[in-house]
Amino acid sequence: MHKLLVNTMLTFLNFRIKCSNCKIKEESKQSTLKRRSVLLISITSYFFRSVLDRLLPVTVWPIFSKKGTFIMEIQNKVVLITGASSGIGLATVRRFAAAGAKLALVARSADVLHHLAEELQSQGSDAIALPADVSDSKQIQQVIEETMRHFGRLDVVINNAGQTAVGTVADLNPDDFRKILELNVFGPLAAMQAAIPIMREQGGGLIINISSVVSKMHIAGIAAYAATKAALNMLSDTARGELASENIRVITVNPRSTATDFGKNALGVRQQRQGFTAPTPADTPEFVAEKILAAALHEPDEQYMD
Numbered sequence: 001m002h003k004l005l006v007n008t009m010l011t012f013l014n015f016r017i018k019c020s021n022c023k024i025k026e027e028s029k030q031s032t033l034k035r036r037s038v039l040l041i042s043i044t045s046y047f048f049r050s051v052l053d054r055l056l057p058v059t060v061w062p063i064f065s066k067k068g069t070f071i072m073e074i075q076n077k078v079v080l081i082t083g084a085s086s087g088i089g090l091a092t093v094r095r096f097a098a099a100g101a102k103l104a105l106v107a108r109s110a111d112v113l114h115h116l117a118e119e120l121q122s123q124g125s126d127a128i129a130l131p132a133d134v135s136d137s138k139q140i141q142q143v144i145e146e147t148m149r150h151f152g153r154l155d156v157v158i159n160n161a162g163q164t165a166v167g168t169v170a171d172l173n174p175d176d177f178r179k180i181l182e183l184n185v186f187g188p189l190a191a192m193q194a195a196i197p198i199m200r201e202q203g204g205g206l207i208i209n210i211s212s213v214v215s216k217m218h219i220a221g222i223a224a225y226a227a228t229k230a231a232l233n234m235l236s237d238t239a240r241g242e243l244a245s246e247n248i249r250v251i252t253v254n255p256r257s258t259a260t261d262f263g264k265n266a267l268g269v270r271q272q273r274q275g276f277t278a279p280t281p282a283d284t285p286e287f288v289a290e291k292i293l294a295a296a297l298h299e300p301d302e303q304y305m306d
Contacts, residue, residue, distance in 0.1 A: 074296055075100030078151040080144070082134050082191065083161030085109040085116065087260035088210065091285035092158060092292050093120070093127075099293060103127040104147040104154075106134065107161070126151075134161040135182040137190035144194040153202060156296060157195045159188035159232075160210040164225035166268035176267040177224045184228035189235060196248060204247030208295060209236045213256045213304070240301060251295050253303040257282040 079096050083089035085107035097103060097120050107113050110131035117129035128150050132139040147154055162184045165176035188209050199205030214222060215229035233252055240250040259282040283305055295303035 073099070074156075074293065076102060077155040078102045078104065078147065078153050079156040079158065080104040080106060080147055080154060080191075080195075081158045081160060082106040082187070085112040087262060088255060088258060088285045088288050088292075089158075089160040090116070091289035092160065095286070095289040095293050096296075097123070097125040097127065101125075101156075102151055104130055104143065104151070106130050106132050106143050108133055134187035134191070135179070137186065140187065140190040141194045144191070144198070148198065154195055154198050154205065155202075156206045156208065157191055158208045158210065158292065159191050161187060162210065162228075162262075164222060164262065164266045166221055166266045167224065168221055169223050172224055173268065177227075179267060180224060180228050181231075184225075185231045185235070188232055192235075192239065196243065199248045200246055204249075206296060206299070207236075207239070207248065207250045208292060209250070209252050210292070211236070211252050211254050213254045215254070237301075249299055251299060251301065251303060253288075253292055253295055254305070255283065255288045255291075256305050258288055259284055 074096060079101040081089055081093055081096070081103065084093050084103075084105040086109075089107065093103060093105060093116065103117075103120065103125060105113050105117055105127060108131065110129070113129040113131055117127045120127040128147070130143040130146055132143045134140060144154065163180050165172065165180045167173060167176070192207055195205065195207065209232055211229045211232050212226070214226045215233050217226065219226065236250050236252045243250060288305065291303055291305055
């Protein structure tokens with residue numbers, strides 16, 4: 001079969017070259033040779049890709065990001081996801097598991113997390129549950145170390161855990177603001193600082209910080225949350241420049257309104273929480289997870305939901 005394909009390819013090539021010679025009599029020999037070379041490369045590439053597609057699964061093929069960075073599909077990559085027990089984090093866990101990733105699951109809900117890890121394991125995924133409070137830098141360091149002990153490497157960190165605090169600037173509880181700062185800003189910072197030395201030693205890695213479009217808006221009642229995400233954006237943008245030469249890439253993902261319990265878990269006085277409603281219509285967590293996977297594969301500086 002391969003001989004037939006080769007003969008067909010050569011016959012087609014000779015025919016195209018003869019046609020080209022008829023059309024470009026006025027062109028120089030150098031130009032003719034260049035056209036022949038381009039045509040030969042194109043056909044040869046197509047031929048070998050066709051043959052290898054029959055031999056290798058699609059997921060082992062390398063791809064190029066928009067920046068030209070050589071990356072591989074997510075299959076068998078070790079991915080650590082915080083806030084993994086619900087909402088966007090849970091949907092992201094399931095999407096990356098379906099793509100063949102090895103998963104380190106981080107959240108405070110130990111029972112839910114262990115159940116999720118067992119479910120994924122029963123489906124053939126390599127997943128471990130690492131209960132931790134992301135706002136505690138020591139616990140973050142421990143889960144990174146445990147991930148390395150279990151998998152031996154760390155390819156992707158997705159800083160997804162987060163919380164909002166509801167209240168106008170005039171009435172916002174400063175203690176609530178401090179709590180979400182610890183979770184939304186210092187948590188990702190601790191994870192980045194724990195992961196970067198590992199990624200440096202490995203020769204590279206990917207950090208995905210889940211921000212929000214509200215970081216670029218002015219919405220009454222959620223200034224504190226928007227401020228934490230704006231701070232996370234600045235950390236991401238600066239780290240991206242600082243780490244680029246070491247092949248450590250940093251991406252910011254900006255979800256918009258999403259159909260989760262995020263608003264119900266907001267800090268703030270009861271009246272303010274009751275008055276807080278997310279804009280409609282809202283994206284599904286699965287839609288956002290698909291965008292996060294797309295960001296991991298194509299590596300834009302920022303990933304939006306459009």
